[in-house]
Amino acid sequence: MARRMQTRYDAIVVGSGAGGGMAAYQLAVQGLKVLVLEAGRHYDPTRETPMFQLPKDAPLRAGGTKDKPFGFFDATVDGGWSVPGEPYTTAPGSDFLWWRARMLGGRTNHWGRISLRMGPYDFKPYSRDGIGFDWPIGYDDLAPYYDKTEALIGVYGSSEGLENTPDSPNGTLLPPPTPRGYEQLVRKHCGPLGIPVIPSHLAILSARQDADRWPALLHPDNQLAQRVLADSMRTRAACFWATECGRGCAIKANFQSTTVLLPPALATGNVELITDAMVREVTVDRTGRATGVSYVDKATREDRHVEGRVVVLAASACETARILLNSTSSQFPNGLANGSGLVGKYLMDTVGAGIQGQIPALESLPPHNEDGASGDHLYMPWWLYREQLAGRLDFPRGYHVEFGGGRKMPGSGIFWGLEDYTSGAYGARFKQEARRYYGSFLYFDGRGEMIPNEDCYCEIDPDTKDQWGIPVLRFHWKWADYETRQAAHMVETFAEIVDAMGGSVVGGSVERDGSKVIAKGGQIIHEVGTVRMGDDPKTSVLDPNCRAWEVSNLFVTDGAPFVSNADKNPTLSILALAWRTCDHIVEEMKRGSV
């Protein structure tokens, strides 16, 4: 029997990453008593982040392993492409990878911090080109929340007035950092190619936030919110232009749920946090309302149950679908809120493909510090909207380009393959060649929109359970021609850029078969869309406020509600949508309707 706790919370939030952290913060500052359940361990970036450690201080020079796929110093705890004791399966013929992190703050601790708004086209893709599905909301519905989210978390960037690449209100964005040398060189050579190269938007404090101004603007008439936010903003230092964001940030200069959302949420006194709490299911009463959540306490392996007036799922798109599908009852035999049969369906990731180039102009440059914000200072937003609409491209949706390289801190794998450039140099000549070539390699990665399709979904695997006895997900995946053609366009474009720069593609030639260069499903770690929102209960799981059509006190605030997956990295949109959903929860509670 599940042990029952005495307290009944106003809201139970499952997950503590972008969607869960935002929900905990927004609901707590509105005075709700919130319980946050996190499946991983507690994690404190101010104590645990290896800020200046060198690769030589770590096993294997900090190179990636199956235990730490993005390298030893990556912030991810108990995660990556596999989680010990918590498998997932893939259907025959399906290639899908699922990145998870079992830690407070989830994947926000290590993410790339790229924070791009979806644009007006991105909410109504079907209306624009007849493919995919429209969201039940438009850009104007989410724009105020983008404004507020950017100010809350701190995002650097600029407003350029480009098509479907929204501007931010004056004063919202922090100043973009000066571009690195290679970034300026790429920009110069992309000009004649008609490719815009503009400041990227990253959730990094290029300057400290104005703690005297923002709290009152973001939370008018809410003294509690203003106080905890001002206090929190004052603990955040500006970026000091060193150490990789993927390690996390001990000085809180970048956005992590654990440094930006959870501290002020906890400071309200309205939040209780339980870590190592693996949620098994959402429980319901006879009327079909959610009563709470049952979870496995990982320390004791005991089942526990907690009760709440509303349940907010923010476990990540796939984990949220898993919880719903595992929440079966007589009223909901196919999983909770799944009358449409769409829970787990229309799973999307981002299309990824890239190349590397060697650029002679970047050889033997005088030593100078290119660490910067660790992530991109510049990027290329999608630039061929009109050509696409006119039918001049053989794929319907766009991509943006992230690029980097240069004089990064040498890490594991540096100069692997240098023999191809040096006819097998060794000895004194190897050292000379290394000095020459260091900093001259760039990578270009496309990040494109995938169209949701019937072949990409997750479901419960009837034969496999994790170590907690919870049935696991089985993934089905198939890229369509839309995506593979887009991937081919990416690599051809990047080869043109490298060529324009006078460089050469690493590996000699470019593979132009999109199905060979496209990343695996899940590999870009932008899974969204398994519990989509919509206007019609027959074709969606959630209503336009991210409330389950069939369960009036159940909400979702992670990437699961996404109807499409624009090329814009999803985290900023998850945060903005979560804020909007929480406003709705609070309104409904005030009205007494939940």
Next chain:
Amino acid sequence: MTERSDVPASPERPSDRELSRRRWLAAMAAAGAALPVLSSAACKPSDQTAGAPTPATGPRGTPSDPDLIHPRIWWDKQLTRAELGTLAALTDTIIPEDETSPSASAVGVPDYIDEWASAPYDWAREGIVKIRKGLTWLDEESGRRFGKPFAEIDQSERNLIADDICYLPRARPEHQEAARFFDMIRDLTATGFYTTEAGMRDLGYVGNVPLDRFDGPPREVLERLGLV
């Protein structure tokens, strides 16, 4: 430009663009951050009450949750002293001491390769066999040509062997396997060497230092890139 940002900075010789150590400490303190070099990852658990976070217990020390502040290698190294001696002669053939920086073995590269080849990961199962076979081949080849094991011949003699196996596309058929071995050791030697302070200095990597602000490349670099 008023700053000397074109002067290479190193962790030992901070440039004037860097935050002073005191200001850096202040920034860390403002963020409530423990200095990574000083902190003990574990913190004292406190009573759990509503509104207070679950006590942070820190990393559990497993391979997927290691202590990132105090890293340690949790597996035993396998190569013998004799094998490490041959390996050092090879890594120093690839990266010898010169006027700019020390040799590979002087910064622990053979130990790193031993760590890599002994690791509890898939690559090591084949990797250690390849390395042992390669080292054996080196000694045999050295014995055939010069009557002594690889570690005991002159550098000029080692280079004669290296010339035959340093570039796979040009290696003779009977040297293909040795050339693949040389390739692998060269890659590992580069990682082992250039991830140390000495290797980073050699390349002119001058980052990993806190800066007051980021000004982009110095004028000299912009001029070289034709961006002025």
